[in-house]
Amino acid sequence: MLKLYELSGKNDLRFSPPCWIVKICLIHRQINFETEPVRFSEKNKIEFSNQRLVPILKYQNGFVCDSWNIINWLDKNYNDKKIFLNLSSKNFSNFLYLWTSRQLLPILFKIIAHEIPNVLDGDDLDYFIKTREDKIKGSITKFIPEIPYHIREFRKLISPIRKIIEINGFISGKEPGVEDYIFFGNFKWVYSCSACNLLDEYDPIYHWYRRILEITNL
Numbered sequence: 001m002l003k004l005y006e007l008s009g010k011n012d013l014r015f016s017p018p019c020w021i022v023k024i025c026l027i028h029r030q031i032n033f034e035t036e037p038v039r040f041s042e043k044n045k046i047e048f049s050n051q052r053l054v055p056i057l058k059y060q061n062g063f064v065c066d067s068w069n070i071i072n073w074l075d076k077n078y079n080d081k082k083i084f085l086n087l088s089s090k091n092f093s094n095f096l097y098l099w100t101s102r103q104l105l106p107i108l109f110k111i112i113a114h115e116i117p118n119v120l121d122g123d124d125l126d127y128f129i130k131t132r133e134d135k136i137k138g139s140i141t142k143f144i145p146e147i148p149y150h151i152r153e154f155r156k157l158i159s160p161i162r163k164i165i166e167i168n169g170f171i172s173g174k175e176p177g178v179e180d181y182i183f184f185g186n187f188k189w190v191y192s193c194s195a196c197n198l199l200d201e202y203d204p205i206y207h208w209y210r211r212i213l214e215i216t217n218l
């Protein structure tokens with residue numbers, strides 16, 4: 001059986017965006033898997049992969065790291081699940097993945113950074129604060145005054161996706177697909193860690209997010 005190594009926090013909360021991309025894909029495509037929680041401080045659990053990040057998907061004869069690589073591996077090895085419908089769908093998914101990881105997640109981090117410690121405890125809490133503060137060269141609370149600005153900008157930035165959802169219901173079309181899984185990771189992260197008002201309750205993207213949760217029984 002496939003084993004998904006995914007980040008876990010306080011009370012076993014799973015909140016990592018790339019881990020959710022893979023997990024929602026496995027759930028929605030009904031691919032059997034078991035999960036292995038990995039805390040920030042449990043690098044020993046993933047030593048076999050010779051790197052320090054999750055998600056990792058372990059299969060009978062090996063493993064794949066990185067959510068985009070895992071999605072591609074699933075597409076290749078679960079041919080009947082039709083993860084990418086064609087090359088256009090693969091390219092659009094790749095665009096969404098790169099846009100998410102390079103541009104959206106860094107903005108979302110500024111919006112929720114000061115709340116992430118609430119979902120961590122013990123050594124994980126110290127690790128998170130130390131590594132992230134080293135990276136941003138300052139306190140994780142330093143973005144707080146800019147939050148309303150970043151929320152406004154984020155809502156504007158994702159307007160093309162809002163339009164697609166208004167037209168089709170889902171990003172992939174009439175049913176959720178790989179493009180929805182990739183975009184979903186952003187919101188699952190924010191809503192797991194933060195009480196911020198990221199999306200207006202009338203926003204079609206907010207309703208899309210709720211529909212994905214319902215469809216996948218999350």
Ligand SMILES: N[C@@H](CCC(=O)N[C@@H](CS)C(=O)NCC(=O)O)C(=O)O
Nearest residue numbers: 016017018052053054055066067068
């Ligand atoms: N590009 C990778 C990103 C993986 C990544 O950054 N994972 C984070 C969780 S969101 C992680 O494992 N962090 C562990 C750490 O910071 O020590 C992907 O798409 O899978």
